[in-house]
Amino acid sequence: MPGLLLSHACEQQVHLVIGASALSLSRVAKSVECGASKVILLAPRDGPQAWESEVERRIADYSGRFVWIEREFEDADLTTLGREEVDRVVDMVFVATPNVSDIGTRISNLCHRLRIPVNVADAPKLSSFTLLSTHIDGPLQIGVTTSGKGCRLASRIRREIISALPKDIAKACEKVGDLKQSIQDGDENQLQHDIEARYHEVGQHDDDAVQSHKFNELVLEDLVQEELAKNRGALKRQRMRWLSQVVEYYPFSELATLSVDQLSSQYRSNSLALAEKAKLMQVSTIVSKTGRIALVGAGPGSAGLLTTAALTAITSADLVLADKLVPAGVLDLIPRHVETYIAKKFPGNAEAAQQELLAMGLSALQQGKYVVRLKQGDPYIFGRGAEEYIFFRHHGYTPSVIPGITSALSGPLFAAISPTHREVADQILICTGTGRKGAAPAIPEFVESRTTVFLMALHRLSDVIGWLAAAGWRMDLPCAIxxxxxxxxxxxxxxxxxxxxxxxxxxGSRPPGILVTGKSCGVIEQIPEGQKWVVDEGFHAQI
Structure with missing residues (x-):
């Protein structure tokens, strides 16, 4: 059953660590880090030399807060080594001996009778508490436990949590604490000042001349304290409402950099108006006044092959600028309210269409919109992803790039072609069949053990095959479109x-398509003898 998670205050406490092991030193370090005034290590001097040297180094480093008693544990240690004010009972015990079975049970039973918190390494049933996998960053502490089921798993979960936190989270904690203290002190001082001023004015107009001045002061002081007590609760509720709105609505980056003095002043003058401002700040952060852009890979075709990051981008965009080859199944996932434009890239019009896309994207960014440039396959595999990245960065908008599954690798897989295969193909080459502005590309040399994938080659397939023949490629080499x-x-x-x-x-043509060449094309599926080609229709994988 899960235990009650607590953050235990260790200041002025005496902790007892038992055992000569690396874990015992870890327990010592954790106790010192958490503020224990004295940490006692009970262990005989018969451990490894390196361990003993490390103990002595830490004794010097911990400035009198760490003591090593070089002997085995005795039952009386629990009630003789602790603090005077609690009858010399130790405050916490850690058992970290190499073999805990016998001594762990003995110490656990003693601690339970004396109600001393005890942790026995690798023995949850003997422990009254377990240690969490912790992350400490200034005032922020995060702990994860699997209730003894697996410390390594707890450590991994902790790392996952930490990686998702904003980098300024510790500063935000500091600032919120400072702000809370500042407005609390300001509330108290202002309230006392206002009440004292009001009663002081009443006292000045008191017509009872018989009252002594000293007696009048005592009466007023009682009245002031009584009214203070009545008003503190209301002030605290008002303060907590205001603080909760700041914490909920301000972005973490704002919380980390906010001016405590300025916000304290604004709270005292108009806390309600400030809360509304905080809400508006949250909205403006989501919309992003400066605009954002992402270059997103749509994958080879199936909507099931979109990455979750790509799906998130296209469903949260303000404007999607899509390649004309992005399939309808992917475009159908774009919400209806999202403006979508399909590139008009046709032969002879590619450059003009590209400039039109860039201009539309830049205009939307200047309006503070989130722009998604949706590209077939992967943005950087024979697309203009890098050119677009440079263009938008030059204009002050650095794109994020979300990769896509390229058809150069997934296409062969869906065609039952393994691009690498033992003793057949030990390398893959991805090429283009179209050079810049339609020029002939550089044709690679023929390598018997290589699978070569040509993108953007089918519209000039006859030319490409001619160039391969001229470069010495074997014409009986298996291939697939x-x-x-x-x-x-x-x-x-x-x-x-x-x-x-x-x-x-x-x-006939059914674009988009790729040309795959190499012996690997004939490993899984072969052409029947006597036939020049075979056609397979339809997509049969389950996605």
Whole structure:
């Protein structure tokens, strides 16, 4: 059953650590770190030399707060080594001996009778408390426990939590504490001043000349204290309401940098108005006055292959600028209220269409919008992702980049082609079939054990095959055209370089598509003897 989680104050306490082990030194360090005034280590001098040297080093480092008693534990230690004010009972006990079975049970029973908190390493049933996997950053402490089920798992969970926290979270804690103390002190001083001034005025107009001045002061003091007591509760409730709104609505970055003096002053003058301002700050932070942009990879085609980061981006955008090849299944996930524009990139118009997209994105950013540039596949694999990144950064908007699954690697997989295969293919090369402004690309040399994937090659397939032949490529090399990979109308044409142009011309184009070449194309699926090509229709994987 889960235990009650507490943050135990250790100041002025005496902690007893038993055992000669690395864990015992860890317990000593934790006690000193948490403020124990004295930590006593009970362990004979028969441990490893390195351990003994470390103990002596820590005795010097901890400036009198750490003592090593070089002997075994005795029952009387629990009631003779502690503080005088609690009859020399120790405040907390840690058992960290190499073998805890016998001594752990004995010490645990003694501590339970004396009601001393005890922790026995690796023995939850003998312990009255367990130690959490903790993170300490200034005033912030975060602890995770799995109730003895697995300390390493608790450590991993703690790391996951810490990685999700804002970097200024500790500063925010400090500032909120300072703000709370500041307005509390201000409330008390102002309240006392106002009440004393009011009663002082009453006293000045008292017509009873018989009253002595001293007696009148005593009466007024009682009245002041009585009214103070009545008003403190109301003031505290008002203060906590205001503080809770600041904590809930201010971004962490604002909490870490806020001016305590200024906010204290604003609280005293108009706390309600400040709360409304805090709400507006939250809204403005979400909208982002400066605008944001993300370059997002849409994957090869299937909406099921979008990353969760990509899905989050397109569903929270103000404007989506999409490639014309992004499939309808992905575009259907964009909410109706999100403005969407599909690029008009056609042969002879690519540069003009690209400039139009850049101009639209920049205009939206200047209006404070969140812009998503949705790109087919991965933004940086034969797209203009890097060019767009540089363009927007030059204009003051540094994009975030969300990768996508590239068809260069997923397309072969969905076509039953393993790009690498033992004793067949030990390397993969991704190339383009189209150079800048339609020029011929650099053709790689032929390597027998390589799988080469050509993107943007099908619209000039005849030229590409001619260039490969001129570069010495074998024309009987297996290859495949994979079109609309992962979409319901996926098509795979399996053939060889010798017949691929004829097959493609006969069957027609179904863009977008890739050309995969290499012996790996014939490992899982083969072309029946006597046939020049085979066509596989449809996408059969479950996504």
């Amino acid at each position: 994979v079109e609309r990979a992962s979409c319901p109308d996926q098509r795979v044409i399996r053939t060889t370089l010798e017949h691929v142009v004829a097959a493609f011309e006969e069957l």
